[in-house]
Amino acid sequence: MITIDQIKQFCGSIDTKRHNIHLPWSREEYSYATNGHVIIRIPRHPEINENPDAPDAAKLFSNTLPPGEYIDIPQLPEPILSNCSVCRGTGRIAGEPNWIECKECDNGKIAELQKITIQGVIFEVIFNVEYLRKISKLPNAKIAVVNNTEKPSWFKFDDGDGLIMPMRF
Ligand SMILES: [Zn+2]
Numbered sequence: 001m002i003t004i005d006q007i008k009q010f011c012g013s014i015d016t017k018r019h020n021i022h023l024p025w026s027r028e029e030y031s032y033a034t035n036g037h038v039i040i041r042i043p044r045h046p047e048i049n050e051n052p053d054a055p056d057a058a059k060l061f062s063n064t065l066p067p068g069e070y071i072d073i074p075q076l077p078e079p080i081l082s083n084c085s086v087c088r089g090t091g092r093i094a095g096e097p098n099w100i101e102c103k104e105c106d107n108g109k110i111a112e113l114q115k116i117t118i119q120g121v122i123f124e125v126i127f128n129v130e131y132l133r134k135i136s137k138l139p140n141a142k143i144a145v146v147n148n149t150e151k152p153s154w155f156k157f158d159d160g161d162g163l164i165m166p167m168r169f
Contacts, residue, residue, distance in 0.1 A: 002138065002159045004047060007033045009134055010040045010162075025051035032057045038131045042160035060152075064163055067144035067154035068121055073136045076129050080112040115167055120145030125153060126167045135164065 004024070010033040012021035024033040030041050031048040039057060083089030084105030091108035092099040102108070114129035125145050135141050138157035143164070146153045152163035 002042060002157075004045070006138070007031070007040065007042065007045070007048070009033075010035060010038055012036055020051065020053040020055065023051070024048045025054040027054065028058065030057070035131075037128065038135070038162060038164045040160060040162040060163065064152055064154070065146045065148060067146070067156075070142035070144045070154075070156060071118075073132055073141055073143050073155075074116065074118060076116065076133055076136060077114055079130075079133075080114065081109040082112060084108050084110050118143065118145050120147050120153075122147045123149050125149055126169065127153075127164060128167055131164055135162070 007024045011023060012018055012035045014022055018036060021034050021036065024031055026032075026044050026048045027050060029044050031043070031045040032054070033040050034055065034057070039060065041057065041061065084091070084102060086104040087093050087102035087108055089108040091102055091105065093102045104110075111130060115126050116129050116132065117124045117126050123145075126149075132143075135143070135155050135157075139159070141155060141157045144154040144156075149166055152165050155162050155164060
């Protein structure tokens with residue numbers, strides 16, 4: 001069974017202005033988490049609370065074109081990391097009264113945006129590698145590319161499923 005910590009990796013960061021997606025939420029028979037680009041759905045988890053302000057995820061799923069054939073997630077390139085310019089790669093900035101954690105990076109490092117193209121039945125669709133990397137760590141994750149370069153595609157794993165938005169060139 002997927003853990004709460006695994007689900008939380010799909011939440012929006014604390015810094016995002018969308019305060020309704022900082023935590024997973026439950027509604028009707030499902031629990032959800034999203035960062036605005038990827039949404040994950042599992043059978044309702046007893047430790048995940050309801051949130052009346054959370055997005056209407058059920059509608060998002062029902063409005064998405066049905067998945068075609070599920071395929072393995074392709075091999076993903078290694079992340080390309082560079083030093084954060086705000087904290088100069090140290091992960092800390094001067095604060096009051098002490099050094100505080102830099103919020104612009106992950107321990108001084110910034111992951112470069114990487115894209116990957118996956119061939120659907122008709123179209124090739126482009127995805128953010130960072131999001132696919134998270135999905136690929138779910139048990140038996142597979143993706144079904146929707147034949148529309150502007151609509152979300154499906155993924156599934158042992159305990160649930162989800163949607164991932166494509167990127168533009
Ligand atoms: Zn930094």
